[in-house]
Amino acid sequence: MDIFHQLFMGFSVALQPTNLFYCFAGCVIGTLVGVLPGLGPTAAMSLLLPATFHITPVSAIIMLAGIYYGAMYGGSTTSILVNIPGEAASVMTCLDGYQMARQGRAGPALGISAFGSFIAGTIAIIGLTFLAPPLANLALRFGPPEYFALMCLGMVVLTFLSSTSMVRALMMACFGIIVGSIGTDTVSGTSRFTFGLTDLMDGVGLVPVVMGLFGISEMLLNLETKIDRDVFKTRVKGIFPTLQDWSQAKWAIARGTVIGFFLGILPGGGAILSSFVAYAIEKKCSKTPERFGTGVIEGVAAPESANNSAAQSSFIPLLTLGIPSNVVMAMLLGALIIHGVTPGPLLLAQHPEVFWGVVASMYLGNIMLLVLNLPLIGMWVQCLKVPYPIMMPLIILFCMVGAYTIANSVMDVFFMLVFGLVGYFMKKLKYDAPPFILAFVLGPMLEYSLKQSLVISRGSFSIFWSRPISATCLGIAVVLLVIPLLPKLGRRRPGATIESEE
């Protein structure tokens, strides 16, 4: 009953007019970001983070969370109507969604995608509501070795799932730790790698780094290609799926929801991976797998349900353990810290209004998104018609102003441009950015728990193996590191599969 009482309190927070407004704003911006190719939820969140400095932490997190799960809804629109994924988690929706649109069934494709997303998202929030409190209680028993092991596991899983070489992904994680250690050491007060620059004393900010790596670099990359958005020229009609559509898609939605939920919780997992896995499993479960790719409704329902379910469940490790499971959650972790809220097992006890307010807002946000994505679909299609040459300078300008307003510092804008170039070359040379960002965000926490563990054990590494949770996490991490060395198994790495599917 306590959970219901707390959830009721959460709704009283989320239903406050201001929070309701920010939830709606997050959902609208998220859908817009999802619809527009070239700008993902991470870049949008980093872009708007400075704008949240003037509002309360709970309103800020409600809006930023809304952007994330809103983008999952919006991404399908572009995939179905234009055959370009609005954001990475909607890649698989293109395969059958666009074919359905070509057969004159754009309406049912958009409809099942929105309803599937709603059902999966809501079930995942129910899971989050009931799973988070016991997990937070369990996490109270975690000490520095457990945290260290869990963070290591998260980083290793992310590199394991890397779409390119695992060695290069690990290199990016190391680079992230090094960049994350720039600034003053909190324990000794020593300045590290600052080269005498006072602007580097507090380290490199998360927002300039993320804006650079995901926003500016994407814009620079898009300079090379002419983005033509050939919007499918059929009137979108019949957005409510028929009974037959429902009967074909119901198990795909159910399976997508379950897969997405568990892959979302998994360190290193998230919406992108879950949509790929859900599509692959749906194809395997089907009696007519050869029809996949020709416009089957299950091929739309499964990945869309999975990415929404994962988007919601990925909040579980962040809010209960304080460990982000993917790059978007790393961004949210940074946002929470900037707002003076430390996510983790104590969040429920110290800031119940933030935790339950955000959870309750997700229920409301899902309903808002259903309304935004079905009757208002025409409006989003119009957004797709804004020419990219107009859009690109606007996005760059928002990045510049956003980076400047964090601390009214020109240096932050400079760092953002530098990381924009770094991100550009990383993308060109196929070095993955997510392991870098996760390591960059987790670096200081990783360092703290490693040092604490070693001090407790008087320099003995046995502390990591003698405790069951840390031993299990590190054991799994070692297995994942060894798998790519075994030729047969290495080729089956999910990341490698994603690359080949692409």
Place this chain on the structure above:
Amino acid sequence: MKKTYIFANLFWTGLAVAVCIESLQLQIGSFHQPGPAFLPFLAAVLLGILSLISLLQTLKGTLQDDYNAWAKMSFLKLGLVVASLFLYVLLLNTLGFLLDTFILLLFLFRVMEPYRWTKVLFASLLTIGAVYAFFVVLLDSRLPKGLLGF
């Protein structure tokens, strides 16, 4: 791309060595009492080892590095945009937000697509107005005033 990857791996190795040297000067400490450069040193050592493994993989041709990432690239357009962005940052405090941004937008709109000057002027003014209203009027952010004084 093989050559590019060789250079890239050598860059990472060089970076790892530089961080190791700097870490040694900062004090690594011991396992009993880890110093301020303990983790960066470990990360740099690992980065160095991994970059050498990656270099070997490139030389052996184990990885699929045979694509040409620079094929579609227009160095002139990229160079112009990057240079304009850095110049914008350099001149931001001197020229002020409004003037500096106006010049940047004129340039970016023209570089992206040769729109007519009237269209470019209108788009730039409209954008600046919207950004100024959002950040300065609504959010009360302080943007550099520079030459214009507002």
